[in-house]
Amino acid sequence: xxxxxxxxxxxxxxxxxxxxxxxxxxxxxxxxxxxxxxxxxxxxxxxxxxxxxxxxxxxxxxxxxxxxxxxxxxxxxxxxxxxxxxxxxxxxxxxxxxxxxxxxxxxxxxxxxxxxxxxxxxxxxxxxxxxxxxxxxxxxxxxxxxxxxxxxxxxxxxxxxxxxxxxxxxxxxxxxxxxxxxxxxxxxxxxxxxxxxxxxxxxxxxxxxxxxxxxxxxxxxxxxxxxxxxxxxxxxxxxxxxxxxxxxxxxxxxxxxxxxxxxxxxxxxxxxxxxxxxxxxxxxxxxxxxxxxx
Amino acid sequence: xxxxxxxxxxxxxxxxxxxxxxxxxxxxxxxxxxxxxxxxxxxxxxxxxxxxxxxxxxxxxxxxxxxxxxxxxxxxxxxxxxxxxxxxxxxxxxxxxxxxxxxxxxxxxxxxxxxxxxxxxxxxxxxxxxxxxxxxxxxxxxxxxxxxxxxxxxxxxxxxxxxxxxxxxxxxxxxxxxxxx
Numbered sequence: 001x002x003x004x005x006x007x008x009x010x011x012x013x014x015x016x017x018x019x020x021x022x023x024x025x026x027x028x029x030x031x032x033x034x035x036x037x038x039x040x041x042x043x044x045x046x047x048x049x050x051x052x053x054x055x056x057x058x059x060x061x062x063x064x065x066x067x068x069x070x071x072x073x074x075x076x077x078x079x080x081x082x083x084x085x086x087x088x089x090x091x092x093x094x095x096x097x098x099x100x101x102x103x104x105x106x107x108x109x110x111x112x113x114x115x116x117x118x119x120x121x122x123x124x125x126x127x128x129x130x131x132x133x134x135x136x137x138x139x140x141x142x143x144x145x146x147x148x149x150x151x152x153x154x155x156x157x158x159x160x161x162x163x164x165x166x167x168x169x170x171x172x173x174x175x176x177x178x179x180x181x182x183x184x185x186x187x188x189x190x191x192x193x194x195x196x197x198x199x200x201x202x203x204x205x206x207x208x209x210x211x212x213x214x215x216x217x218x219x220x221x222x223x224x225x226x227x228x229x230x231x232x233x234x235x236x237x238x239x240x241x242x243x244x245x246x247x248x249x250x251x252x253x254x255x256x257x258x259x260x261x262x263x264x265x266x267x268x269x270x271x272x273x274x275x276x277x278x279x280x281x282x283x284x285x286x287x288x289x290x291x292x293x294x
Numbered sequence: 295x296x297x298x299x300x301x302x303x304x305x306x307x308x309x310x311x312x313x314x315x316x317x318x319x320x321x322x323x324x325x326x327x328x329x330x331x332x333x334x335x336x337x338x339x340x341x342x343x344x345x346x347x348x349x350x351x352x353x354x355x356x357x358x359x360x361x362x363x364x365x366x367x368x369x370x371x372x373x374x375x376x377x378x379x380x381x382x383x384x385x386x387x388x389x390x391x392x393x394x395x396x397x398x399x400x401x402x403x404x405x406x407x408x409x410x411x412x413x414x415x416x417x418x419x420x421x422x423x424x425x426x427x428x429x430x431x432x433x434x435x436x437x438x439x440x441x442x443x444x445x446x447x448x449x450x451x452x453x454x455x456x457x458x459x460x461x462x463x464x465x466x467x468x469x470x471x472x473x474x475x
Contacts, residue, residue, distance in 0.1 A: 046322060046460055046469070052422050053458065058423035068365060070374035109371035110446055123337065127445030129356035131370065159377055159401075187361030191470065194377050195424055246421050247403055247470050248460060280424060 006086040006146050009094035015287045016151050019077060019169035020073030021106045022285035023153045024067050027058040028090075031178035034224040034255040038197065047250030051197070053277055054245075065183045067108075068280040072108040072131075073101050077139035078220045084147040092139070095151060102153075107131050107249025139212050147291040152220050155283040160198075166208045166274035171270045178204065178229060182274050183237040190253060191243045195278035196284035199224070200234050200257040203273040206265045214260040215273040219282040222258025231257040245279070257283070304458065310360025311396040316416050321467045327397070327457040331362045332439070336378050337447035339363075339386035345394045354440050358394040366399030369446035370438060375401040378419070384408055390413035390438060399459050401443070403470045413466040420459035432457050451464040 003167045027035075035055050042048045049187030077095065081087070088094075102108075108131035115125030137156075144150065169181045179202075186200055201222070203214030227235065234257035254276075264270065307315060309329030319325070320384045327366035334342065351358065365383050366373045378384060378400030387398055398412075399420045412419055436452040462469055 046324075047325065049409065049460070051422050053425050057423070057428040060431055061427035064427060064430075066430055067371045068426060069424040070369065070372040071376070071424070071425040072371045076349075105371045109367065109369045111367070111369075126443045127447070129445060162377060162380075192377070193381055194375065194379075194403075194421070235330050246401060246423060246460070248421070248462065248468065275357070 004084060004086045004294045005294045006288055007149060008086050009088050011100035011289060012091055012094040012149065012185050013101065015113065015289055016095045016153070017102035017105060018154075019285045019287045020099055021065070023155050023283045024072050024106050024108070025061050025065050026285070027062070027068070030224040032183070034045030034059065036254060038252045042250055042252050043086050043247070044226050044244060044250030046248045047108055047245045047252055050248065051243035068283065069104055069233055069266060069278075070109060070155060071105075071159070072155040072158065073157045073283060074129075074134065075103070075136040076154040076156055076216060077136050078137050078152040078154065078216065079141050080144040080150040080152075081141060082144050082146040082148045082150075082291070086100060086147075087149060088155065091149070095139070096136060099136050099153070103131040103134055108134055110134070119251070121155065140216060147209055147288045148288045150286060150288045152284060152286040154219055157278050157281060159195050159278050160275050160281065163193050164273065166211055166271065166273040168269045170268055170284050172268070175230065178272065179234060182272050183234055185274050186238060187241050187277050190238060190241060190276055191247050193276055193278065194247065195256045195280075196247060197217055197245050197252045197279050198238070198276040199282060200238060200261045201275045201277050202234065203262070204260070204264070205262040208271055208273075209275040210219055210262055211271040214262045215275055215284055216283055218258035218260035220284060221248040221260065222256070222282065227256055228259070234259065234290065307397070309362050313317060313361065313416055314417055316396050317459050319418055319464050321464045321469045323461045325422045325459050325461060327362055327459065328455055329437060329453065331364050331399075331452050331454055331457065332356070333364045333366050333368045333373060333450040333452055335365050335367055335447055338441050338449045339390070340382050340456065341441060343386045343389045343426055348387055351393070358390065361395045362397040362399065363390060363395050365398065367398055367446040368448070368450040368452070372430050373398065373452070374421070374424040374426040374429065375422055377402045379404060387411060388420075391417040404463060409463050409466060409468060410464055418461050418464040421462045422459040423455075427459065441458045
C-alpha cells in the first residue's frame with residue numbers, strides 16, 4: 001500500500017462550502033428528468049402548470065445561483081471516511097466551518113433562534129441575522145473503503161418535518177404489511193404538505209434514532225431514475241390519492257420513493273421513519289476528497 | 295393545445311384588489327399579481343390580528359383594504375410559501391379577511407372554518423409553488439414595515455410584477471382533493 005499524504009482543513013472547508021451551495025441551488029439530472037416525465041403523463045392542467053413552474057424555477061436557480069426555495073433547510077451531514085483516508089486534526093470542525101461559509105455564500109435563510117432553552121423554544125429573543133448561525137444537525141459518520149473523505153450535504157426544509165413520522169409497525173413477517181402501514185401515514189399527511197409532488201423517504205431500523213438515520217441515508221442514496229419494486233409500489237400508493245402538485249389534484253403526488261432497510265432485531269416490531277420530502281427535495285450534493293499523494 | 299402555463303390565460307390582478315375582482319375569481323383560476331404585497335407568517339400575523347382588534351394598525355401605516363398577504367418569510371434567501379395551515383397562520387385568516395385582506399397566498403389545505411370565513415368576507419386563498427428563484431426575478435422592491443425584531447418573520451411589503459398563483463379557495467369552493475380531507 002502506498003503512503004498517503006494528509007488532507008488539509010482548508011481543502012475540507014472549501015469543499016464542504018461548495019457542496020452546500022450546490023445542494024441548495026441545483027436540481028440533479030434525475031430530478032429534472034422526473035419532472036419532465038411527470039409533465040408528459042400529467043393530464044391535470046393545473047398540476048402541469050405547477051410542474052412546469054418548478055422546472056422554470058430550477059433553471060433560474062441554476063443559472064443565477066439562487067436558492068431553489070427560500071426555506072434553505074437545516075444542513076444534515078453524511079460523512080463517509082475511507083479506511084485509508086488521512087485526516088488532519090480538527091477535520092470535523094473544518095467541515096462545520098465550510099457549512100457556515102456555504103450558508104453565507106448561498107445565502108442560507110437566517111433562521112437560527114436566539115436565547116436560552118426556554119427562549120429558543122418560545123422564540124422570544126428573536127433570530128440571528130447571520131445565516132451562518134444555523135448549525136448543522138449532528139453528523140452521521142460511516143466507514144468506507146478507499147482513501148477518500150466523502151461529504152454529503154442534505155438540506156431539510158421545515159414543511160416535511162411537520163408531516164414526517166417515526167413509529168413502530170408490527171410486521172407480521174410481511175414487507176407488504178410494513179410498507180402499507182408506512183404509506184398510510186404518508187397518505188394521511190400528504191394533502192397538508194402543500195409542496196407536492198413529494199419524494200417519500202423511508203428508513204426501517206431497530207430504534208427511532210436508527211430509523212431516522214436510515215431515512216436520511218435513503219435521501220442520500222436514492223435516485224428517481226432507479227426505483228426498486230417496493231419504491232415503485234410506495235410511489236403508486238401515494239399517487240392513487242390524487243392529491244397532486246400543491247394539492248390541486250392530478251396524478252403526480254409523488255415523483256418517487258427512497259427506501260433504506262438497515263440491520264434488524266429479532267422481534268415482531270420494526271421501527272419506521274417516513275418523511276414526505278417536498279418538491280425541491282432531496283436537496284443534496286456530495287463531494288469526495290481523496291487523500292493526496294505523499 | 296395551450297396549457298395553463300400560457301401567460302395569456304392568467305387573470306391579471308392589481309393591488310389594492312377591489313370587491314368585483316374577487317367576485318369574478320373562481321377556484322382554479324391562474325392569477326398574476328401586480329403591485330404591493332404584504333409578507334408575514336407565524337410570528338407576525340397573530341400580532342397584526344391583535345393590533346386590528348385594538349384598532350392600531352393604521353397608525354403603523356399598514357392598510358389592509360384590498361390587500362394581498364403572502365405567507366412567507368422575507369430574507370436574503372428570498373421568499374417562498376410556508377404552510378398556511380400552521381395554527382398561528384390559519385387562525386389569522388378570518389380576522390385579516392374581515393379587516394380587508396382580499397387574497398391570502400400560501401400553500402396547503404385549509405379547514406372548513408377558514409373556507410367559510412373567506413366566503414363571508416369575499417376573500418380568496420391562492421397557492422403558489424416554492425419557486426424562490428422565479429419569485430426573485432419577479433420582485434421589484436421590498437421594504438421592512440414593522441416588527442423588525444422578528445428578523446425574517448417581520449412584516450414586509452414587496453412590489454411584484456406578475457407574481458404567479460392559483461386560486462385554490464373562492465366563494466366556498468375549493469379545488470383541494472377530497473381524499474385529503
